[in-house]
Amino acid sequence: MDLATTAKPHDRLAEALKGDMEAVNAMIRARMASEHAPRIPEVTAHLVEAGGKRLRPMLTLAAARMCGYDGPYHVHLAATVEFIHTATLLHDDVVDDSKQRRGRPTANLLWDNTSSVLVGDYLFARSFQLMVETGSLRVLDILANASATIAEGEVLQLTAARNIATTEDTYLRVVRGKTAALFAAATEAGGVIAGASEARVTALRAYGDALGISFQIVDDLLDYRGTSATGKSVGDDFREGKLTLPVIRALAKADTEEREFWARCIGRGRVEAGDLDRAQDILDRHGALESTRRTALDWAERAKHALRALPDHELREMLEDLADYVVERIS
């Protein structure tokens, strides 16, 4: 078997960026330490070492390398991006009262909510120190803006929950906040630290943004049509009253009875036996799943299209394949 052609794109990226990723992992371990508060590395290690795919730091490294960077700071930026991501997960699990993450009990379950809140704050501060070390005000600007977009998106998701008047516009804003803002900042910052041209920086940002949106729409779609094969449990968003794209599109075509169904389940959270099946039926009947699927594919195409402004490079091909891979589960 030839790894170059048969392995999954993120595994090929990990292989191509092996030396860099080792440096990133070493930096993450060094910077999550706290001499005085051992709770911090305990909580962080639980999450960081749980075997996440490290997709975001790889995006930064790939972007920088693809643009010819050979300095040291792409490693700082990749670690920054992973810390921001980890801080967000810690706070998310508190907000959602989650019990499981990456197949293991969450930090808020193993320790407590307060540890998750404070260790998240610590990691965010550490990420901030790391980016200051790069000495690039432009990179700091990108990551500061991403941080604000992430937090705003989270609040927006919280306040839009159970509101069946939520628009596609709001949905997209939430998706950018929870996923695409950090993807876009990860790729853009990689280009900026490499001193890439404005056209390439813009393209890298567009790639990250579109990839992140595609990624999140697929996730939201699988919540209604996943199977055991996709490894994703079904119906979580439905039960939690999250207004995701399939539901927003089904609501746009709903008759009075269906509208009352969504208002009861999603709006008032009164879900009864058989309701998830009925939801899936309605989504299917209005073509909401199919149209959501096409939107995810569109964004994956946009991501690949953006890459055309980048130089011909094996990493560019892997990023293209990554965009295909993200939507493969729904193709």
Added chain:
Amino acid sequence: MDLATTAKPHDRLAEALKGDMEAVNAMIRARMASEHAPRIPEVTAHLVEAGGKRLRPMLTLAAARMCGYDGPYHVHLAATVEFIHTATLLHDDVVDDSKQRRGRPTANLLWDNTSSVLVGDYLFARSFQLMVETGSLRVLDILANASATIAEGEVLQLTAARNIATTEDTYLRVVRGKTAALFAAATEAGGVIAGASEARVTALRAYGDALGISFQIVDDLLDYRGTSATGKSVGDDFREGKLTLPVIRALAKADTEEREFWARCIGRGRVEAGDLDRAQDILDRHGALESTRRTALDWAERAKHALRALPDHELREMLEDLADYVVERIS
């Protein structure tokens, strides 16, 4: 009555910095806005407009002005410092499950813990954007380090709670985290943005650090000897099992019976009727309150001493008076 001599030092600072503070308040209002997530300004306004003394932003403004600054960025920095402070309060109230802050119900009580966590994250990100706008990497470095110290101190406080083996060294670290780190960063950043000499920047940092430590020790002391006149309720730390300086010093002199008393009340949280009175008795008998008081006065002296490296200025006098005022409640 002559405002210059009879008003409280923070009121005189507010008067001397009036124009600047108006600009800071306008910037805070503008930057706490969120077009898309109205929950954010609601929660923030509840806290920001609750009539806090704005001590930290005034420290930044005074430091910058005293060093002859006449650019615009001290306003950004002052707003930054207030945002970091507000974000910290929001998260603290979640961590401590507080119901009241500044005489009003806390945000976590009025809305929910999740809003407090996420709006805190948003304000932290906004503060980060504001400091990037100053264009000073050195200021970013100072505030990034302060953020990490704050978060580390909070985690340390969490894990040191109910541990009667806590040392004065750990206590000081917690105090620097919860209070002095931001005071020190506030004054230091003001000097740096003004382009002050290294000697002055160091002095400003030392002032903020010592003032913050003094401020927090007074607070911890009043928790055992406050009266209705000080406006501080008594016994909160005792009931919450916080190891503050008076208790650490009383424990150092405790006999077996007293040690068991502290272990039961602070260590295991089994507080019974009459225990607070007994605690106050023990603290008094061992001179722990008096020795804590002297330590607070020492830090206030250190703060004033540090100011000698600064130029002669009416603001310098107000900062000196502020150090005296902080300990006035226990003099």
